Amino acid sequence: MSRFSHLEFDRHQPAADSPPAGESVRDEYAHVEAAHQAWLAGDFEQALREYSRALGANNVFLPGWSGQLRMLVELDELPEALLWADKALELFPEHPELLAAKAVASARNLDFEKAIMYSDNAMSRERTTGYIWLARGEVLLAGGLGRAELCMDNALNLETADVPALRLEVGRTWLRYRRYVDALGPLRQSAVELPASALAWYALGACSAALGLPETAAHLDRALELQPGMEAARRARMAFQRRGPISRLRARLARRPNR
Amino acid sequence: MRCPRCEFENIPGVKTCIRCGSVMEAETPIAIDPPRAPPWKKRVRRLVRPLAARGSLITPPSMAITLEGRLFGHDVSGITWQDAGEGAKHLLQRCERVLQSLVPGLPWFLRGDYRIFRRTAGLWLGLFLMMVFWYGTGAGQLFRGLTVAVHAMLIGYANGLGQVRRWWRRLAIALLLLYAVWMPYRMIARAFPVGQMNIEIPAQGLLAEDDVVGWRGAVQFPVNVTRGAVVLGRLPQMQVPGRGVYVRGGTVAPVQVIGLPGETLRLASGQFHVDGVPLPVDAYPVPPSLQQVEELEFSVPAASYLVSSSFLLDLPTRNRLVREEEVVANVVVLPASSLEARAVLRWYPILRRGFLPPNP
Numbered sequence: 094m095s096r097f098s099h100l101e102f103d104r105h106q107p108a109a110d111s112p113p114a115g116e117s118v119r120d121e122y123a124h125v126e127a128a129h130q131a132w133l134a135g136d137f138e139q140a141l142r143e144y145s146r147a148l149g150a151n152n153v154f155l156p157g158w159s160g161q162l163r164m165l166v167e168l169d170e171l172p173e174a175l176l177w178a179d180k181a182l183e184l185f186p187e188h189p190e191l192l193a194a195k196a197v198a199s200a201r202n203l204d205f206e207k208a209i210m211y212s213d214n215a216m217s218r219e220r221t222t223g224y225i226w227l228a229r230g231e232v233l234l235a236g237g238l239g240r241a242e243l244c245m246d247n248a249l250n251l252e253t254a255d256v257p258a259l260r261l262e263v264g265r266t267w268l269r270y271r272r273y274v275d276a277l278g279p280l281r282q283s284a285v286e287l288p289a290s291a292l293a294w295y296a297l298g299a300c301s302a303a304l305g306l307p308e309t310a311a312h313l314d315r316a317l318e319l320q321p322g323m324e325a326a327r328r329a330r331m332a333f334q335r336r337g338p339i340s341r342l343r344a345r346l347a348r349r350p351n352r
Numbered sequence: 353m354r355c356p357r358c359e360f361e362n363i364p365g366v367k368t369c370i371r372c373g374s375v376m377e378a379e380t381p382i383a384i385d386p387p388r389a390p391p392w393k394k395r396v397r398r399l400v401r402p403l404a405a406r407g408s409l410i411t412p413p414s415m416a417i418t419l420e421g422r423l424f425g426h427d428v429s430g431i432t433w434q435d436a437g438e439g440a441k442h443l444l445q446r447c448e449r450v451l452q453s454l455v456p457g458l459p460w461f462l463r464g465d466y467r468i469f470r471r472t473a474g475l476w477l478g479l480f481l482m483m484v485f486w487y488g489t490g491a492g493q494l495f496r497g498l499t500v501a502v503h504a505m506l507i508g509y510a511n512g513l514g515q516v517r518r519w520w521r522r523l524a525i526a527l528l529l530l531y532a533v534w535m536p537y538r539m540i541a542r543a544f545p546v547g548q549m550n551i552e553i554p555a556q557g558l559l560a561e562d563d564v565v566g567w568r569g570a571v572q573f574p575v576n577v578t579r580g581a582v583v584l585g586r587l588p589q590m591q592v593p594g595r596g597v598y599v600r601g602g603t604v605a606p607v608q609v610i611g612l613p614g615e616t617l618r619l620a621s622g623q624f625h626v627d628g629v630p631l632p633v634d635a636y637p638v639p640p641s642l643q644q645v646e647e648l649e650f651s652v653p654a655a656s657y658l659v660s661s662s663f664l665l666d667l668p669t670r671n672r673l674v675r676e677e678e679v680v681a682n683v684v685v686l687p688a689s690s691l692e693a694r695a696v697l698r699w700y701p702i703l704r705r706g707f708l709p710p711n712p
Binding site: 145153155169171172173176202 | 356357372373374375376382383384385386387388389394397398401463464466
């Protein structure tokens with residue numbers, strides 16, 4: 094070792110684990126943005142991978158943990174999401190967004206008591222975000238407790254919220270709980286606001302299919318055009334083509350408001 | 353150092369935020385890849401989730417019940433039960449929970465407590481498999497008892513037996529549960545009786561002292577009891593020929609059906625004959641003690657079967673402590689109602705386990 098080895102010159106040496114030359118370096122924010130784009134494209138697996146990469150860049154990056162949780166819930170891996178929420182909460186104790194995500198996972202796992210408890214805890218914190226109100230709405234919907242509309246409105250009316258994505262989430266939540274008439278408005282608007290999102294078009298198509306609207310095929314085709322490998326959209330398209338008299342009758346009944 | 357969560361400016365070097373407790377910089381490596389569920393698990397969860405939605409299948413409307421008249425001599429007019437609908441809902445939920453608990457470990461599976469599910473269902477399944485493996489022996493009975501005990505315990509704890517305060521109440525409920533759970537297991541044992549062969553049937557690969565397992569469901573009178581089939585028959589009361597004593601019956605033992613109702617059979621030169629046609633010896637063996645007999649003729653009455661075996665019968669004596677003699681009953685006419693089950697499995701020895709031919 095030379096005696097000048099500890100001197101600090103203004104030199105730039107690539108680190109051993111840095112990407113090879115020619116490849117752009119992506120920080121955690123870039124990964125989160127990529128994850129968001131993958132989510133908008135309806136590719137939840139890819140979104141989850143991107144959130145994991147974001148955590149690879151910075152393992153105490155909150156949006157990465159929160160995003161992973163939400164993707165696990167999207168992928169219907171609820172016990173895993175609950176487990177992961179506990180782990181995230183060890184790093185960020187009682188963080189409202191993580192608690193809200195855990196409440197949603199519990200609600201979808203049909204554990205309403207815990208869902209309400211986590212949601213209450215999340216709501217009692219200082220800063221409430223759109224997602225926390227959305228989670229509250231979903232918990233109330235899942236438990237059949239009413240007043241979900243108020244929570245959804247609050248989620249969209251928060252100034253800081255990413256409104257188009259949240260509106261899409263609100264529409265998808267209504268859709269999930271078969272409130273098709275309520276879902277149609279936000280989903281139509283989100284398709285206008287996010288015209289390049291396959292998820293938005295698919296959700297709108299699924300809602301239109303449930304209501305038996307003639308524009309269903311166009312919506313689902315648009316989703317498939319944007320994301321040709323979207324299996325759910327392809328299946329929904331085929332099911333819409335083959336729908337029989339019972340499906341038509343169900344759609345007619347679903348069109349009645351305030352069911 | 354700024355906290356990533358609350359943006360509080362902390363003293364450099366702290367591990368957690370002083371204000372909100374969040375981790376500032378993880379020194380030890382943190383796992384960043386979440387646990388994943390395999391596709392089959394997701395499919396199973398989707399299937400069972402509707403079962404876990406308690407009370408979601410039937411939701412009674414909210415209603416109020418107002419009583420009128422007298423009940424046990426008391427005037428109950430005007431007493432109103434406001435939450436009758438809620439009560440009915442709770443009752444339905446309770447019934448659903450009890451039904452779920454009948455499957456060992458299912459309540460924990462539906463609740464998402466997979467660790468407890470694996471332990472409870474695994475314990476029960478292990479005992480059940482051991483019970484099946486050693487079926488028909490003392491060890492099998494021991495495992496049956498353990499399986500019943502574990503099953504009853506799981507049902508009890510899934511329905512809140514642990515919360516019953518008084519020990520004698522808990523004991524009484526546990527005993528009742530044990531008895532209730534014992535019943536279906538007893539029915540299994542009754543449906544599949546076990547017996548030891550007394551004769552050798554080479555064509556069916558059965559040796560003397562092989563144990564066979566029968567199935568009651570396989571005997572549908574009078575259609576499917578064919579000639580040559582091994583069935584488990586209940587021995588009737590018999591008079592020992594030439595001795596004038598009656599023997600108490602009731603033993604269930606495997607026998608081979610030789611003669612069908614209404615037939616006349618002849619035994620000559622160590623072979624059975626039906627309508628003059630000899631039956632092959634390896635498929636229809638003659639019991640050893642009858643092989644020296646010159647000639648015998650049997651007529652089978654209606655709704656009865658001629659069966660061949662080697663029953664060992666204890667003769668009653670004046671001194672009950674002494675077994676005086678054993679008499680062999682070789683060929684017996686059994687009424688159709690005494691044929692209890694058809695042998696379907698060669699069970700012991702273990703190495704020769706296998707199915708018996710359905711149409712010998």
